[in-house]
Amino acid sequence: MxxxxxxxxxxxxxxxxxxxxxxxxxxxxxxxxxxxxxxxxxxxxxxxxxxxxxxxxxxxxxxxxxxxxxxxxxxxxxxxxxxxxxxxxxxxxxxxxxxxxxxxxxxxxxxxxxxxxxxxxxxxYEIQAFQRACNTFCEATLAVSEGQQYDIDFETRLDVTEDEYIEMIRLKTSVLLACALKIGAELASASVDDAQNLYDFGEKIGLAFQLQDDLLDVYGDPSVFGKKIGGDILCNKKTYMLINALQLASNTDKELLLHWINKKQFNPEDKIASVTTIYDTVGIRNLCKSKIEYYFEEAINSLSKVGVSEDKKLGLKEFAYKLLNREK
Amino acid sequence: MxxxxxxxxxxxxxxxxxxxxxxxxxxxxxxxxxxxxxxxxxxxxxxxxxxxxxxxxxxxxxxxxxxxxxxxxxxxxxxxxxxxxxxxxxxxxxxxxxxxxxxxxxxxxxxxxxxxxxxxxxxxYEIQAFQRACNTFCEATLAVSEGQQYDIDFETRLDVTEDEYIEMIRLKTSVLLACALKIGAELASASVDDAQNLYDFGEKIGLAFQLQDDLLDVYGDPSVFGKKIGGDILCNKKTYMLINALQLASNTDKELLLHWINKKQFNPEDKIASVTTIYDTVGIRNLCKSKIEYYFEEAINSLSKVGVSEDKKLGLKEFAYKLLNREK
The missing domain is CATH 1.10.600.10 (Farnesyl Diphosphate Synthase)
Structure with missing residues (x-):
């Protein structure tokens, strides 16, 4: 190791x-x-x-x-x-x-x-191993393109559902992490089951990772995050946070949210503060956190099915843990 | 066949x-x-x-x-x-x-x-055949990118030499035609020599084809050509024609040429007519035609070395001939 x-x-x-x-x-x-x-x-x-x-x-x-x-x-x-x-x-x-x-x-x-x-x-490589890995690589590159296209399409929509959003980030971010792991297993001539379980591990870590990114954009520590807090809010990005806020906010808060979304000229700090307050009221932070935990547990569950000794998996477990406890 | x-x-x-x-x-x-x-x-x-x-x-x-x-x-x-x-x-x-x-x-x-x-x-395919064809494909895609980059770089230069130009069109246009032929031979498990001779045939046909394009832009029949005559002249494209005119024109004509190149506002028809007159004086049309013929002969020479019966090659010969006697 x-x-x-x-x-x-x-x-x-x-x-x-x-x-x-x-x-x-x-x-x-x-x-x-x-x-x-x-x-x-x-x-x-x-x-x-x-x-x-x-x-x-x-x-x-x-x-x-x-x-x-x-x-x-x-x-x-x-x-x-x-x-x-x-x-x-x-x-x-x-x-x-x-x-x-x-x-x-x-x-x-x-x-x-x-x-x-x-x-x-x-x-x-053994030719079958290489062929499998190639197919996985081809799948990944196409998924990323499709995810990016959905991301663009969502910019002009207000009715994006949580499921659509999860599918978009799965394509745009998760599949590439999942495929990285799967290709590694395939090129090592690991079993099909192991390769798939590693894929699932990566896919769930990827989803958790992207949701973490959405969360940090609102609740991250500005001195650590590396980019400015609130960037997603300013450009009305259809994140997990915004999609759920539009779904769960009271009528008054929803109206206020739409007001900010449609406003062309505004003081950036005012918009960030006001939208964040709505997020706080709805309790989006905890909602997002529990979703991240859910995917993280799913990921660890998939990893546990991989047929190698537990001590060998420690590196991947630790890596996932670090990735999701990042502040930037 | x-x-x-x-x-x-x-x-x-x-x-x-x-x-x-x-x-x-x-x-x-x-x-x-x-x-x-x-x-x-x-x-x-x-x-x-x-x-x-x-x-x-x-x-x-x-x-x-x-x-x-x-x-x-x-x-x-x-x-x-x-x-x-x-x-x-x-x-x-x-x-x-x-x-x-x-x-x-x-x-x-x-x-x-x-x-x-x-x-x-x-x-x-037989794995070695596939591997060779893959390498040829990878070579082709990279060559096209490099050719396109040279084409962009040449836009802001006035000192492009004929050799540089030929290398640019070789990368941007010829290599892909050459590789198409070579990949066909490789996937059919043809000999390395045959694959290379077909490559050379395609490369020379590609050069002739691009020079033909340069020629048609100036001397093509507007009713057949499909695009407007003189497009290259209007945007100062460093074609075979312009590069040689800058090299071979008398001092007076060269000054006139540079005057047109640097002029920001002009009547398009005036510029095309004046530059074409300079080309006529220098005799660029025949220069370009003999270069096309030279590459065509080189191509046919390479094709003749391909180790299959002459009647099988007729299709490719005819195809090349049609390509170079096109008017559009």
Whole structure:
């Protein structure tokens, strides 16, 4: 068993050493920039940890793990362009630092490099194992696109249900975490059941993780959270919080909520304070917390079914625990 | 041997029958739209014809062939967005008909669907053949990105050399045609030499094809060409024509050319007429024509080295001939 800190270092070293064609540098500079901004490297870590449940030679799957990280960073790059976001991880986004077309084309190139990195490992694995892992990878990339499309579609809707929202974040966030774990298991030639249980573990952790994000946006500690509190409220993002508040608030509070949603000009602090008060009244904080706990327990339940000794699972359990007790 | 018309029908039927997830329809509608606009389907045709030199079961590689067409249409979709082009094949482009974000996200999805379609055929082939074809596919997608980046970089340069230009169109256009042929040969388990000779054939045809495009933009028959004559001249595109005119024109003509390039406000017809006169004086038309002929001969030379009977090659020869005697 390799500890999670040394896995993270390993990943960062691998990413730094990826060799790109030298030219055109205008294509590759934005890619290197995006990957140099860091991040938690959750997806490759999960893949390596799942693989490590069965095998020790984690260097073998390093390209597959980093392909997932490359893909994830591609989605951030294009999402930031679509959302017109200026900053990512405390630095200007690619379309701000370079140009919109650099964001499009370098992003496209990251997507295809992710696939290329993954495919190029074909000869490393037993062919059936590789084929399964490939299918899982293909499923993941498509799910993320679909999730992002739902997210866009929800912007102009006020009647998004909780179920629709959970399905959206499942596609946009959870499937990639779930697939990271499943691919790790598949490439290690683990049993189909183990691969599926690890998928389920990742899926539920992903849902809990995203709900945690919604919660922190309202109730996080501004000195730790890393972004400004209330961002979701200001742009009327259909989060778990807002969807449930629209559902559960008294008529008066619902009217006030709609008033803020439709208001074009306002003092940001006033809107955040007023909406948060409604959330407090409805008790959204605890509702969200118990949903997070529910998914966390489901996740641990799936992990318990994975057919390896309990001590081997400690790393994943601890990782999930840390992820959900984060403040940023 | 299957004739080229029936191959084209086959491709169009296959593309029409591609099954997408039903939702979110906002993601898949633009994709269906783009693929419904037609086009010459050159790349899948080339792949099927190359495969058909060795095998008759062309249905086997239909997903691989159409993956290339999907990829090609993805590049058109994103290029149109980057170029801010309103029309494609006589219809509004996706960012005009829907929204910029639809063009980005549906385009991304076409790219990953292209890969998914290709990868999902893994079990159909002898594994080494598939691996070679995969590598060729990965090479092609990256080359197109790099070619597009050079094309963008050249927009703000006046010192682009002919060699640089040829390398740009090789990456942006030729490699994909070359790879289409090579993949067809590889998936048919043809010899490495045959695959390479077919690649070289496609590469040279691609160069000739792009130079033909440059030529038609100036000297095409407006009633046949499909787009307006002179589009490249109006936007100072660094084509084979302009690069050579800047190189070969007399000092007076070169000054006049630079005057038109730098002029912000002008009557389009005046600019086209004046630049065309300079091209006429320099004799760019014949220069370009002989370059096209040179590449065409090189292509035929490579085809002649392919180790199948001459009558089997007639289809490809005829296809190349038609492609280069097109008026649109």
């Amino acid at each position: 390799i500890d999670s800190n040394s896995i993270l270092n390993h990943i960062n070293e691998y990413i730094q050493r990826i060799e790109y064609h030298k030219y055109p540098s205008s294509l590759y500079e934005p890619i290197k920039y995006v990957l140099s901004l860091g991040g938690k490297r959750i997806r490759p870590q999960l893949m390596l940890m799942a693989y490590n449940l069965y095998r020790d030679d984690i260097d073998t799957i390093m390209p597959n793990a980093c392909a997932l990280e490359m893909f994830h960073n591609f989605t951030l790059l294009h999402d930031d362009l679509m959302d017109n976001a200026d900053m990512r991880r405390g630095n200007p986004t690619v379309h701000v630092k370079w140009h919109q077309n650099a964001a499009i084309l370098s992003g496209d190139t990251m997507l295809l490099l992710a696939y290329n990195m993954f495919i190029e490992t074909l000869s490393r | 299957i004739d080229s018309n029936s191959i084209l029908n086959h491709i169009n039927e296959y593309i029409q029958r591609i099954e997408y997830h039903k939702y979110p329809s906002s993601l898949y509608e633009p994709i269906k739209y783009v693929l419904s606009l037609g086009g010459k389907r050159i790349r899948p045709q080339l792949m099927l014809m190359a495969y058909n030199l060795y095998r008759d079961d062309i249905d086997t590689i239909m997903p691989n062939a159409c993956a290339l067409e999907m990829f090609h249409n993805f590049t058109l979709l994103h290029d149109d967005l980057m170029d801010n082009a309103d029309m494609r094949r006589g219809n509004p482009t996706v960012h005009v008909k829907w929204h910029q974000n639809a063009a980005i996200l549906s385009g991304d999805t076409m790219l990953l669907l292209a890969y998914n379609m290709f990868i999902e055929t893994l079990s159909r």
